[in-house]
Amino acid sequence: VKPLLEGIFTYANAASDFKTAIGGRFYFSEAPQGATFPFAVYNLITLDIDYHFAGHQINPLMQISIFSKDTGSVEVNTIWGYMAARFDDAAISVTGYSAVEFRRDQARLLREPENNIWHYATDYELILTA
Amino acid sequence: MMVEWNEGRVLKAVGREADRMERRGAALVAATAKMLVPKDERQLVGEIVIKKSKYRDGGLLVYAQPPGTPSDEYYATYVEFGHAAPYQGYASVSKKTGLSIYRLRKAGLINKTTAPKPFMRPAVKKWRRVVTEMLKRAIL
Numbered sequence: 093v094k095p096l097l098e099g100i101f102t103y104a105n106a107a108s109d110f111k112t113a114i115g116g117r118f119y120f121s122e123a124p125q126g127a128t129f130p131f132a133v134y135n136l137i138t139l140d141i142d143y144h145f146a147g148h149q150i151n152p153l154m155q156i157s158i159f160s161k162d163t164g165s166v167e168v169n170t171i172w173g174y175m176a177a178r179f180d181d182a183a184i185s186v187t188g189y190s191a192v193e194f195r196r197d198q199a200r201l202l203r204e205p206e207n208n209i210w211h212y213a214t215d216y217e218l219i220l221t222a
Numbered sequence: 223m224m225v226e227w228n229e230g231r232v233l234k235a236v237g238r239e240a241d242r243m244e245r246r247g248a249a250l251v252a253a254t255a256k257m258l259v260p261k262d263e264r265q266l267v268g269e270i271v272i273k274k275s276k277y278r279d280g281g282l283l284v285y286a287q288p289p290g291t292p293s294d295e296y297y298a299t300y301v302e303f304g305h306a307a308p309y310q311g312y313a314s315v316s317k318k319t320g321l322s323i324y325r326l327r328k329a330g331l332i333n334k335t336t337a338p339k340p341f342m343r344p345a346v347k348k349w350r351r352v353v354t355e356m357l358k359r360a361i362l
Contacts, residue, residue, distance in 0.1 A: 138347050155340075202299060
């Protein structure tokens, strides 16, 4: 799992509109206390392993969350567009795996009304072949 | 030899079998989701239910906190997807107050981002292929 998480982190931190839009604030699991908005957080949701005679495949489900504190939803939607452009069918290199498929699954825009925070949560289904 | 094809009766029987498998599939997903609810959020267990879709032929839906649930409408979503407001030292605060982290956050008592603790998506993913296969077998 570590090479996968590192691969995603490296990919997200390479120069792109997505990185610029979130100011390079891309975190694993949780954002640190007092993190400046907007930022993005990625999480591992599930991890299935299929063994076959020639090796194995891992099939993780990842969640990438974009958080914005803008009054309207323009910022969060713009960043989401950059994120989709960057991650949809991304060619991410993961140590130990020859092929990595990165497919967008579901996406949902959530509102945390008590704090006026937008949360765009997107799932990606990955297939990594060893 | 005469072959009689009673289409209506056959289709009804297939439909009944597909419905039975659908109910079984929904029950598997709901039971697994209940098992995966985090320990400190157990009250959600009683709020995972199976409902019939309001759309014709919409099938069954496994809901966490369906519309009309009396408790906090955002609670299940916050647990499943995480949220922006932080948590720090929540365990002790939660113990003292008897409130879950999500309720503490809502009350503004804690202050740091919280990672998702998914229970619905892993349940769906675990059974997706099996339920599809069950339905296929029911109608073939």
